[in-house]
Amino acid sequence: MSSIAVSTTINGDDVEYLCQADETLLDVLRNRLGLMGSKEGCGTGDCGACSTIMDGRVVCSCLVLGAEAQGRSIETIEGMANGSELHPLQTKFIEHAALQCGICTPGFLMAAKALLDVNPEPTEEEIRFWLAGNLCRCTGYDKIVRAVQAAAAEMRGEAA
Amino acid sequence: MSFDAAYQSQKLKSVGTRPLRPDGVDKVTGRARYGADFNMPGQLVARVLRSPHAHARIVRMDTGAAEALKGVKAVVTAADLPDLTNGDAELFAVLDNCMARTKALYDGHAVAAVAAIDERTAKQALKLIEVEYEILPHVVDVDAAMVADAPILNDELFTGGVDPKPDTPSNVANRAEFGHGDVDAGFAEADFIVERSYKTEQTHQGYIEPHACVASCNPDGTAELWVCTQGHFVFRQNCADLLGLEVSKLRVTSSEIGGGFGGKTHVWAEPVALALSRKAGRPVKLVMSRDEVFRASGPTSATSIDVKIGAKADGKITAAMATLRYSSGPYPGMWAELGAMTSFACYDLENVKTVGFEVIVNRPKVAAYRAPSAPMAAFAVESAIDELAQKLGVNAVELRIKNAAREGTKSSYGPVYGPIGIGPTLEAAQSHPHMSAPLGKNQGRGMACGFWFNFGGQTCSDLNVNADGTVALAVGTVDVGGSRASLSLIAAEELGIDYKDVKAVVADTATLGYNDMTDGSRGTFSSSMATISAARNAIAIMRARAALTWDIPVEDVYWEDGHAKAAGTKYGNLSPLSVRDIAAESGNTGGPIAGHSELVADGAGVSFATHICDVEVDPETGATSIIRYTVIQDAGKAVHPSYVEGQYQGGAAQGIGWALNEEYIYGADGRLQNSGFLDYRIPVCSDLPMIDTQILEIPNPNHPYGVRGVGETSIVPPLAATANAVSNAVGVRMSHIPMSPPRILAALNAERD
Secondary structure: OOOEEEEEEEOOEEEEEEEOOOOEHHHHHHHHOOOOOOOOOOOOOOOOOOEEEEOOEEEEOOOOEHHHHOOOEEEOHHHOOEOOEOOHHHHHHHHOOOOOOOOOHHHHHHHHHHHHHHOOOOOHHHHHHHHHHOOOOOOOOHHHHHHHHHHHHHHOOOOO | OOOOOOOOOOOOOOOOOOOOOOOHHHHHOOOOOEOOOOOOOOOEEEEEEEOOOOOEEEEEEEOHHHHHOOOEEEEEOHHHOOOOOOOOHHHHHHHHHHOOOOEEOOOOOEEEEEEEOOHHHHHHHHHHOEEEEEEOOOOOOOOHHHOOOOOOOOOOOOOEOOOOOOOOOOOEEEEEEEEEOOHHHHHHHOOEEEEEEEEEOOOEOOOOOOOEEEEEEOOOOOEEEEEOOOOHHHHHHHHHHHHOOOHHHEEEEEOEOOOOOOOOOOOOOHHHHHHHHHHHOOOEEEEOOHHHHHHHOOEOOOEEEEEEEEEOOOOOEEEEEEEEEEEEOEOOOOHHHHHHHHOOOOEOOOOEEEEEEEEOOOOOOOOOOOOOOHHHHHHHHHHHHHHHHHHHOOOHHHHHHHHEOOOOOEOOOOOEOOOOOHHHHHHHHHHOHHHHOOOOOOEEEEEEEEEEOOOOEEEEEEEEEOOOOOEEEEEOOOOOOOHHHHHHHHHHHHHOOOHHHEEEEEOOOOOOOOOOOOOOOOHHHHHHHHHHHHHHHHHHHHHHHHHHHHOOOHHHEEEEOOEEEEOOOOOOOOOOEEHHHHHHOHHHHOOOEEEEEEEEEOOOOOEEEEEEEEEEEOOOOOOEEEEEEEEEEEOOOOOOHHHHHHHHHHHHHHHHHHHHOOOOOEOOOOOEOOOOOOOOOOOOHHHOOOEEEEEEOOOOOOOOOOOOOOOOHHHOOHHHHHHHHHHHHHOOOOOEEOOOHHHHHHHHHHHHO
């Protein structure tokens, strides 16, 4: 099978790669580009561990083909911090003990970032439904929701 | 060096605080490396061929075409994993489960595996392997497997624990009985008796990270294994045994682990990956798909349980009995035995008897799942206790308090309890505002108790004092939920230094002595004990170094607040020496400073919890919402309270999923029909409310700081708490878990008819 050449933007950088027609964006990120922060928990779009942001929208990168990234802008967990300065969501996840094993954490952070990008003041219910596509088996979600609330407050300039 | 583990009441400075976890930044930036995040030069990709049949004899297998495919470097079958188990039935079951030998025993049972240059080639090769099966009758239901004419899975299996020894094979692997007193006499004394049968369905641990490993066998007989596991030392032993390797030549490194909950305590793919690597002469990466995780890695038991409880009119229980049948997959385990031991552990009973039957079925080999076997037994018993309260017309909490076990109670499984937390958790529940909050239409409240043993076990730690006075702590228990933070707190506490000056890592099998795995809630309990011991050994050395520096007898040097101090006044004004001071001089006083510890962590304190659950049930659809949930549990001493709360909340959420949704669904053909997260639905964020927690601290007398394991007990009460809440909401006793909408509607309809 011949490869497809793709030009795209990942975390603000121009990136080019070759991929197979049936290869997922997740496999491209992990296996071709070394961006292994996105995790595969199911490969069928049910767990959200591979959540990335494509042109501002959360997608399961296991359900996007590598070839579909052509001309798009992709954000992954590796681009979330600004150098050594963590994003408020990253800081609050650590402070609120919102992760235990941590395998779901990159996906939750990407999904939560996409939420706060469009809704800086979400209610608890809005957070819970927005994050319903991301599975966590360790925390029972309590501390994740609180971390997102705290990050949102901090980003709005309120005392957390 | 001898180590005194006895609890000493003291003011703790570090333990009980909530610092940031050391692995936090790695995990929020995507840098933490899990099982699938590791690669080696020249690595191949492996895929496993699995039986599509629930029970079938493997008549013939031809791997020739697969081997001939360009890019395929090795194909293995059972022939490549010869039986080296030397009569060890348990180990043979592990081997047979890794790769079916003569029969496939469940849908998903591995029959062959391929290593190729890429995944596409490996998958293509699987299709070229020809397997001729003779399909045999199968049985997947625990009760159906026990009847006289059930298909027999193993002609060599005769029921153990019965006298005389049976002369015909059976799917009932074992009978185990516990209890004391005379239950017949006890029931004769009772004014009221409740009796009911219960069922629970099989669930999966549901860790988000599929099993993954990278295996590399070298031509010189050494080998390396990178793997997500709860116990790399145990995996090393199992893999070495199954492959005929010397233990010292196999180095196992545990990756970050993306959830385990008991499910990553057994080898599945690892011996296969090693066999492929050995045959191909190259490193091999094997990652399970989610479908494979469900079909072939350890679920919990399905159960069928009968409970009978009798009480006097004043609420005093006179007799309690349970018969418990647990499925164990196609190989015997000890699941029914654990269920029988835990059933009535919360109560002080004069007459109690439990009988467990271990039943083999054509389903995946059962693995531990968080307090394994206890949640189902608790569901049945705590439902019956609730029903008894209603029959007696007494408050359900008061009935439990009246009969609760206490210090000195002979437990239903044998031992006499020391100080325990069941009474205090019940009293805390009774006075909790949740218990008296008003309920709305279609809403109900339930509560339930739970018990788990907690394990100790073999543990080894190294504590190295660096030249700058900071401390490197190497532990051998895998960190499944924040234990590196807890153990760093423990080291800081014992040495009297700052938490930030301690860095804990999980060492690999080549760099630390043997450790049992992280199971039985033992990670923080046992490794903290080893860490305290190692720290005390390091302190002994630092005292000696201070004595040398001051040129005074070591007996006159004591340790306080992170400093060596000269005792009394006879040495004048010697300034205390800090860890930093002593470490800085270590090169001149005898070299590096380290404390080692090897111990068996005896005395894990038993653990109890009480949960309160409010639900709302939609009478039209049968759908249940959890509207409020409270966990009250004894931690002994909460080392890092945030992660203790996390264990409480996580266990509750898993139990709620088990109670309401999660279940393995098999077709008539014995094939699993819901091997994905879409159809096997674990709780999502919008399904749950905040989960309130209350940590009680009743010190464990057998740990210096009073620590008990906290990881598992939280999953024990939720099945019953939720079932009691639903039963109270709909007015019908729910006796079959999960209470999925169709099951609730069916119960409501049956009640109307």
